Amino acid sequence: MIECPEAFVIAQQINEAVGGKRIMNVIAAQSPHKFAWYHGDPQKYHDLLSGKLIGKASSFGGLVEINAEDAVILLGDGVNLRFHCENDKRPKKHQLLIEFEDFSALSASIQMYGGLWCFKKGDFKNKYFLQAKEKPSPLSDKFDRSYYDSIISGADTGKLSVKALLATEQRIPGLGNGVLQDILFNAGLHPKKKVKTFTEEDRKKLYGSIKSTLSEMTCQGGRDTERDLFGCYGGYKTRLSKKTVKKPCPLCGNIIEKAAYMGGSIYYCSVCQKM
Numbered sequence: 591m592i593e594c595p596e597a598f599v600i601a602q603q604i605n606e607a608v609g610g611k612r613i614m615n616v617i618a619a620q621s622p623h624k625f626a627w628y629h630g631d632p633q634k635y636h637d638l639l640s641g642k643l644i645g646k647a648s649s650f651g652g653l654v655e656i657n658a659e660d661a662v663i664l665l666g667d668g669v670n671l672r673f674h675c676e677n678d679k680r681p682k683k684h685q686l687l688i689e690f691e692d693f694s695a696l697s698a699s700i701q702m703y704g705g706l707w708c709f710k711k712g713d714f715k716n717k718y719f720l721q722a723k724e725k726p727s728p729l730s731d732k733f734d735r736s737y738y739d740s741i742i743s744g745a746d747t748g749k750l751s752v753k754a755l756l757a758t759e760q761r762i763p764g765l766g767n768g769v770l771q772d773i774l775f776n777a778g779l780h781p782k783k784k785v786k787t788f789t790e791e792d793r794k795k796l797y798g799s800i801k802s803t804l805s806e807m808t809c810q811g812g813r814d815t816e817r818d819l820f821g822c823y824g825g826y827k828t829r830l831s832k833k834t835v836k837k838p839c840p841l842c843g844n845i846i847e848k849a850a851y852m853g854g855s856i857y858y859c860s861v862c863q864k865m
């Protein structure tokens with residue numbers, strides 16, 4: 591699933607690949623999917639979007655927002671978004687296909703679940719979207735040490751593990767269970783370590799790791815476990831992921847372990863990451 595580094599990269603790629611193009615045709619909900627979420631009736635998307643020019647795309651957390659004059663196309667973090675040139679084969683199954691006047695297209699398909707919301711500006715009151723838009727991105731300068739301290743010192747955070755703190759309740763939009771693994775590895779913290787046991791050094795290392803790990807992932811085009819707008823895997827080599835489990839830790843050579851924890855897999859080195 592894409593998270594903030596990949597959403598950032600995909601928004602940039604959209605600006606380069608389809609910015610300024612005029613929408614000719616929109617097909618929504620062609621392949622039924624139980625967990626594809628639309629705003630209102632997807633059959634009205636064509637009327638809402640056709641004839642409009644693609645404006646700026648940006649990312650909020652793991653969401654990608656594409657402006658099209660008075661309308662918005664908003665894609666959730668479980669959506670595979672792909673660009674197709676005029677002569678490229680379109681995917682057989684998709685939940686949203688946007689074709690442009692030059693016969694290039696964007697297709698969106700759902701992995702497990704995801705939102706494909708198209709709406710008139712201001713018409714969408716989804717809490718997840720509004721929160722992601724309002725909170726500072728961990729990639730931005732607004733996410734600084736004092737903002738981080740305000741999250742970590744929140745009233746309910748003491749009893750939480752560091753995974754629960756960072757990757758639940760959308761405290762930090764776009765920081766999910768994927769990017770979390772390397773952030774904690776680089777900070778030397780075990781995902782189950784309780785926040786109340788943090789030393790000042792742990793706090794500082796975690797802040798530094800959130801900033802540096804996410805920016806490294808973004809600069810390298812996203813993680814090597816996720817695909818971009820052109821279907822290519824990102825250039826960032828994950829240290830802890832499904833690709834490295836049971837392989838030696840890059841720091842100490844101990845075997846990287848995997849466990850189920852809080853509704854997702856965690857990967858860790860039990861030598862380098864302190865409980």
Ligand SMILES: [Zn+2]
Nearest residue numbers: 839842859862
């Ligand atoms: Zn290690």
